[in-house]
Amino acid sequence: MTSPNHTLAPMLRKLSRWCTLSEEDQQAVLELPHETRVIGKGNYIVRDGDKPTRSCVLLSGFAYRHKVVGNGGRQILSVHMTGDVVDLQNSLLRTADHDVQALTEAEVAFIPVDAVTDLAFSRPSIGMAMWYDTLVDASVHREWTANVGRRDARTRMAHLLCEFGVRLHDAGLVSLCSYEMPMTQEQLADATGLTSVHVNRTLKSLDRDGLVQRSSRSVLITEWDTLAKAGDFDTRYLHLAD
């Protein structure tokens, strides 16, 4: 791997997850023109309806995507971490169909979308890796639809906690069973389609049963297998092993 200290190294790491990239391919990714910026906690990266001309890569921190529905309710669609190309979707689709917001203070790199597509089609391996990345994203959306549509509160919550553990672990950030998850209970509610009150009770219940401990923003999964079972969780939809 070329220069792990390079700004876009997290993005390269992520793309390499999906396809093998040659030395030149790797170099080309790292040389993508970009501009870095720090986004304050809670600030918007893209707003629903925007016509972004740049794609955004998360270099550090967390971000999430969400939609606001007619009655004022909000649905969080996915949570993103270091290395995620968090807004290829909106920029390639030309008009954003959802909001992207910083969950914590976050370092991001903006890349002109034309540079991204040019690279994708001049270097098929990179193009395939990017396409694959957006496909995995869609797979996660499918799992979330099933999660909020057909699982009860306890299962949903357990599922979400498992997903975060696996993805953070895969991104090389933490151990599977102990991680920092900077989401409030209200945000967890918006991610699971519940109310914050019920999220509270559900977390308490999981805690009482000895499956997971959550204090302030840290999560400690005490019984991974039991939690995964309770959460109807199978990593397959994350496509980590294909």
Place this chain on the structure above:
Amino acid sequence: MTSPNHTLAPMLRKLSRWCTLSEEDQQAVLELPHETRVIGKGNYIVRDGDKPTRSCVLLSGFAYRHKVVGNGGRQILSVHMTGDVVDLQNSLLRTADHDVQALTEAEVAFIPVDAVTDLAFSRPSIGMAMWYDTLVDASVHREWTANVGRRDARTRMAHLLCEFGVRLHDAGLVSLCSYEMPMTQEQLADATGLTSVHVNRTLKSLDRDGLVQRSSRSVLITEWDTLAKAGDFDTRYLHLAD
């Protein structure tokens, strides 16, 4: 447009929706190697866990994608119609993360996935159109997540009926407000995260209020604007106009 009678014409029509394709591009799409087949109503096109080597285009009829969760519940993730490349996702991701099933008897064309990717990267306009197609698919997933996560039964149902109307209309099949929708109430339930009993009551209620009439399998939207409003429906997520 080249030869509207060609087998793959519906796929070409769909791709042309997303990007302008040159005469040669169009020809190249139509000349994709393929094998057609008729899939009986209710038969599976792909099963969760399969490793498909061919992608599947719907030439006629309807299909839907779904997931089965731990407690036996089923969540329908999207419904597909003529021209939809119904399984680019599963074939490009190498392992299927959900089922694809024929809703009605359906004519399909199977295309080797290698032929698809070769074409995508040898002809960037086609590649971009295909990528775009999968991105729109993901956008629909996002809307569905919000639909089942944050809207009440009545709104969900109205939203679904509006989506079908717009998409069928866009595929050139029918008028916006009157179409055949061959789904049972149980399938509508699995698409909306409700039970069939409650779907029945919800449809009755929409009917009573004069918004929509549904007899056997036909849908007649009597008050489009009112239904769209009741369904918190905005076509933007379908990206038809970008």
Place this chain on the structure above:
DNA sequence: CGACGTGTTGAAGGAGCTCAATCTAAGTGG
């Protein structure tokens, strides 16, 4: 210190579920 964001807990209510019976329409075989 006071204020604000977040977490916690109780009590009451409701949207949607479960269970179960009945009805209807479209076959299907004799």
Place this chain on the structure above:
DNA sequence: CCACTTAGATTGAGCTCCTTCAACACGTCG
């Protein structure tokens, strides 16, 4: 052409999971 079957639609009654509303606790930060 009719008895029989079967998949789906319809309706009622009771229940429960989750929501709503409201109060209070806790920590942090000006």
